[in-house]
Amino acid sequence: MFRNTWRTVLGVATLVCLLGFGTAGTANAETSTALKINDGPCLKCHKRNGTMLGVHGQDKMHFTCSTCHGEQGVHPRKPNDIRVFNPDPENAPQEQNKTCLRCHRPEKLAAGEWTHNVHANKVSCAACHQLHPATDPMTQMTGTQHSQLCRQCHAK
Amino acid sequence: MDKSKRQFLQGSGAMIAGISLYVLTNGEVAGEQQKSAVKYAMLHDENKCIGCNACADNCRKVNQVPEGVARLEIIRTGPFGEYPNQYYHFTRKSCEQCEDSPCVHVCPTGAAFKDENTGIVSVNSWKCVGCQYCIAACPYHIRFINPVTKAADKCDFCRETQLKQGKQPACVEACPTKALVFGDLNDPNSEIVKALEENPVYRNKRDLGTHPKLFRIQAKQGGINV
Numbered sequence: 001m002f003r004n005t006w007r008t009v010l011g012v013a014t015l016v017c018l019l020g021f022g023t024a025g026t027a028n029a030e031t032s033t034a035l036k037i038n039d040g041p042c043l044k045c046h047k048r049n050g051t052m053l054g055v056h057g058q059d060k061m062h063f064t065c066s067t068c069h070g071e072q073g074v075h076p077r078k079p080n081d082i083r084v085f086n087p088d089p090e091n092a093p094q095e096q097n098k099t100c101l102r103c104h105r106p107e108k109l110a111a112g113e114w115t116h117n118v119h120a121n122k123v124s125c126a127a128c129h130q131l132h133p134a135t136d137p138m139t140q141m142t143g144t145q146h147s148q149l150c151r152q153c154h155a156k
Numbered sequence: 157m158d159k160s161k162r163q164f165l166q167g168s169g170a171m172i173a174g175i176s177l178y179v180l181t182n183g184e185v186a187g188e189q190q191k192s193a194v195k196y197a198m199l200h201d202e203n204k205c206i207g208c209n210a211c212a213d214n215c216r217k218v219n220q221v222p223e224g225v226a227r228l229e230i231i232r233t234g235p236f237g238e239y240p241n242q243y244y245h246f247t248r249k250s251c252e253q254c255e256d257s258p259c260v261h262v263c264p265t266g267a268a269f270k271d272e273n274t275g276i277v278s279v280n281s282w283k284c285v286g287c288q289y290c291i292a293a294c295p296y297h298i299r300f301i302n303p304v305t306k307a308a309d310k311c312d313f314c315r316e317t318q319l320k321q322g323k324q325p326a327c328v329e330a331c332p333t334k335a336l337v338f339g340d341l342n343d344p345n346s347e348i349v350k351a352l353e354e355n356p357v358y359r360n361k362r363d364l365g366t367h368p369k370l371f372r373i374q375a376k377q378g379g380i381n382v
Binding site: 118143148155 | 206208209210213232234235239240241242243244332333
């Protein structure tokens with residue numbers, strides 16, 4: 001009987017701990033919308049497609065939208081100098097990747113994942129990576145999903 | 157006396173002729189048995205391979221190969237060249253399906269065997285006692301002890317799984333770039349025979365005389381065109 005009560009107490013304590021951590025996690029996700037980067041003037045128009053939740057948006061990095069996308073210039077008139085990141089091959093991958101390579105060294109990228117080396121300037125970073133969502137889908141990929149991703153372009 | 161000597165000579169002559177005939181015909185029959193109707197082989201085009209590992213993934217899934225061991229691996233070497241024009245080489249590491257297989261010769265229980273109908277070297281897991289003699293004998297180091305069955309295991313061209321259902325081996329089905337070709341060497345119209353005729357190929361450790369049936373097209377220097 002005595003042992004059982006101990007077990008119950010332990011179980012309840014673990015549950016409380018887990019729940020506590022769980023709510024803390026969700027609270028973090030909610031507050032990430034309140035990152036400083038999302039207070040910028042760009043969000044007045046780009047609320048729907050511009051909210052930055054990813055690691056590049058964290059306050060300690062002191063990024064603004066223009067750090068990656070360039071100064072506003074004549075935007076929204078066209079043509080303008082805003083840098084756009086997308087998988088579209090018409091938007092030259094080499095030009096797109098210049099921005100990322102300002103901070104990310106090719107050697108370090110290759111150490112993390114060898115496929116960086118072979119795609120270098122032939123595929124844009126944005127073809128695989130998404131920086132605005134809270135987590136980049138590439139970071140949570142299983143081996144099988146990874147090979148399926150190769151298939152999307154390489155299958156004939 | 158003379159008669160009996162002649163009879164003896166005639167008799168022994170007939171016996172020798174009989175024995176030699178018997179041996180000859182038996183030998184021919186044995187030779188015919190060894191020559192299988194179908195002789196499966198595989199070709200890995202290292203130029204088409206992108207190292208995505210889809211083959212190894214599907215092999216594991218279809219043949220239920222436990223984690224920690226593998227029937228098939230893609231060995232990646234590189235990078236070669238200077239950034240941003242770097243490239244890798246990919247080679248297939250799996251059973252080479254030797255025609256004269258050392259593993260079969262050394263197996264004391266007959267668990268390692270060559271299927272005479274298909275030419276596929278395979279393992280009878282229930283016969284295997286786990287002595288690992290075959291693992292030591294294999295010049296390609298591709299055999300392993302399956303931690304679940306405790307028997308020696310290796311690629312058998314999906315003989316027990318895909319081939320029984322009339323499908324291609326799991327790796328061939330999974331390959332997105334069609335870098336793997338599987339087929340019958342005895343069929344002059346098969347895709348693999350045509351590919352072997354059209355391309356210069358190489359095989360691993362040919363000098364050992366094991367006659368492996370895993371052919372490879374050597375990668376040319378350079379990247380891959382999507």
